[in-house]
Amino acid sequence: MQCDQTTRGSELLLGMDRSSDTPMHVQLEGALRDAIRSGRFADGTKLPASRVLAAELSCSRWVVVEAYQQLTAEGYLQARAGGGTVVFSPSPPAEDIPRTPVPAPPAVLVDFEPGIPDLAAFPRSAWLRALQHTVRSLPPHDLNYGADAGVPVLRRVLSEHLARTRGVRTDADGVLVCAGVTHGLTLLCEVLRERGHRQVAVEDPGWPRLSKAVRRAGLTPVQVPVDEEGLVVDALWRTSARAVLVSPAHQFPAGVVLSPSRRTALLDWARECDAVVFEDDYDAEYRYDRRPVGTLQGLAPDQVAYLGTVSKTLGPGVGIGWLVAPGELRPALVGLRDCGDPVPATLDQMALAHLIESGSLDRHLRRTRSSYVERLNTLRTALAQHLPGARIQGADAGLHLTLLLPDDADEAALVREARRLGVLAAGLGDYHSGTSPRPGLVIGYGQARRRQITEGIAALAEAYRTTRRVGN
Numbered sequence: 497m498q499c500d501q502t503t504r505g506s507e508l509l510l511g512m513d514r515s516s517d518t519p520m521h522v523q524l525e526g527a528l529r530d531a532i533r534s535g536r537f538a539d540g541t542k543l544p545a546s547r548v549l550a551a552e553l554s555c556s557r558w559v560v561v562e563a564y565q566q567l568t569a570e571g572y573l574q575a576r577a578g579g580g581t582v583v584f585s586p587s588p589p590a591e592d593i594p595r596t597p598v599p600a601p602p603a604v605l606v607d608f609e610p611g612i613p614d615l616a617a618f619p620r621s622a623w624l625r626a627l628q629h630t631v632r633s634l635p636p637h638d639l640n641y642g643a644d645a646g647v648p649v650l651r652r653v654l655s656e657h658l659a660r661t662r663g664v665r666t667d668a669d670g671v672l673v674c675a676g677v678t679h680g681l682t683l684l685c686e687v688l689r690e691r692g693h694r695q696v697a698v699e700d701p702g703w704p705r706l707s708k709a710v711r712r713a714g715l716t717p718v719q720v721p722v723d724e725e726g727l728v729v730d731a732l733w734r735t736s737a738r739a740v741l742v743s744p745a746h747q748f749p750a751g752v753v754l755s756p757s758r759r760t761a762l763l764d765w766a767r768e769c770d771a772v773v774f775e776d777d778y779d780a781e782y783r784y785d786r787r788p789v790g791t792l793q794g795l796a797p798d799q800v801a802y803l804g805t806v807s808k809t810l811g812p813g814v815g816i817g818w819l820v821a822p823g824e825l826r827p828a829l830v831g832l833r834d835c836g837d838p839v840p841a842t843l844d845q846m847a848l849a850h851l852i853e854s855g856s857l858d859r860h861l862r863r864t865r866s867s868y869v870e871r872l873n874t875l876r877t878a879l880a881q882h883l884p885g886a887r888i889q890g891a892d893a894g895l896h897l898t899l900l901l902p903d904d905a906d907e908a909a910l911v912r913e914a915r916r917l918g919v920l921a922a923g924l925g926d927y928h929s930g931t932s933p934r935p936g937l938v939i940g941y942g943q944a945r946r947r948q949i950t951e952g953i954a955a956l957a958e959a960y961r962t963t964r965r966v967g968n
């Protein structure tokens with residue numbers, strides 16, 4: 497139908513049924529709406545005057561007026577100033593928008609995204625019981641604004657739990673509840689910035705989000721290399737940073753554990769430079785070959801601010817972490833809360849306290865530990881079979897494995913090709929500030945089932961073979 501051409505009522509008769517129970521004005525509305533949506537009545541098409549259309553359709557004028565008014569209100573029609581009603585349909589109807597065919601994404605065979613725990617294993621029943629217990633027993637007063645440093649019961653339970661499991665030296669007053677490691681780090685950086693710090697040393701490679709958090713808090717992250725013994729403390733001396741973020745228990749992504757001599761050297765540096773060590777106790781809950789190394793905080797509570805989280809044990813969606821800072825930093829940290837810094841919900845904090853006190857968290861850790869060990873063993877077997885030229889770096893710990901690839905591997909091409917084959921894995925280069933010294937992959941096994949692991953590694957090996965650099 498052409499613009500400004502007047503429609504004929506008979507065209508609208510199509511689809512209208514006088515014997516139907518649906519009133520005539522509703523049927524007319526429907527017929528008009530369909531004609532406009534399908535493009536049969538184009539933008540600007542003039543509709544017959546209500547009197548004329550009523551005569552053509554042998555119905556009362558009221559029926560037509562009612563239908564026109566309804567569709568005008570819905571935006572399909574417009575009443576013209578000089579009289580008359582026209583179709584208003586400036587954009588082509590959605591059905592008619594030509595679509596460029598988008599290739600379907602490849603089906604995901606296995607997701608090796610690092611650092612994500614088995615989210616399907618979240619202890620739902622135990623969490624529900626903990627929440628139920630909390631909601632039933634909570635005095636009304638506890639629904640008021642909570643204490644700035646966190647709910648007292650969680651701070652007490654965490655201080656005992658951290659002392660028992662990680663040798664952290666604190667009491668309830670020393671624990672500040674926050675939303676996770678990233679959040680705790682932000683708070684520490686803000687306090688240091690107010691005290692005149694300009695830089696924070698960070699591990700290279702490392703989780704880029706932590707460097708971003710440092711920058712967002714107004715400080716400059718200074719990259720310090722990591723080798724097979726962990727953070728290179730000699731390189732730290734060559735910076736002017738007086739704070740460092742380090743993950744001694746299991747470095748992400750290198751997978752290494754800070755060696756005993758580096759631990760001593762790091763604490764010497766902190767003492768001599770009057771510096772602060774931010775200890776990210778990353779993955780400490782999951783060490784499979786032996787007990788995890790003790791915390792630096794346990795050795796030097798006045799030099800070390802300890803950071804922990806439930807992101808790797810329960811899931812990042814829970815959004816609770818903790819910070820145990822040297823006493824002299826605490827008032828300033830708690831003071832930030834008074835300026836509107838968010839605290840996790842009281843109900844969630846209390847539920848977590850109950851989960852820990854009832855032993856449910858320990859049970860969950862035992863269960864997940866044994867399932868991660870099985871996955872890690874499956875992964876090692878599959879790697880030995882399909883990618884024998886690759887080398888695994890680091891400790892038997894955590895939720896990821898660091899794989900150093902043969903020199904002829906083209907990391908970026910391999911990651912792309914693996915993705916095409918349905919295997920999602922991260923390249924080691926993604927975590928380096930510059931170019932990574934050698935090609936590698938970071939394979940998270942927190943979410944992968946054992947069969948998926950075997951199939952995924954076979955596909956990775958195929959991707960390696962088809963993308964490796966020729967001539968090497």
Ligand SMILES: Cc1ncc(COP(=O)(O)O)c(C=O)c1O
Nearest residue numbers: 611676677678703748778805807
């Ligand atoms: C090195 C490192 N530290 C800590 C975390 C946890 O951070 P958050 O508690 O903010 O989730 C992660 C998460 O992947 C990480 O990679």
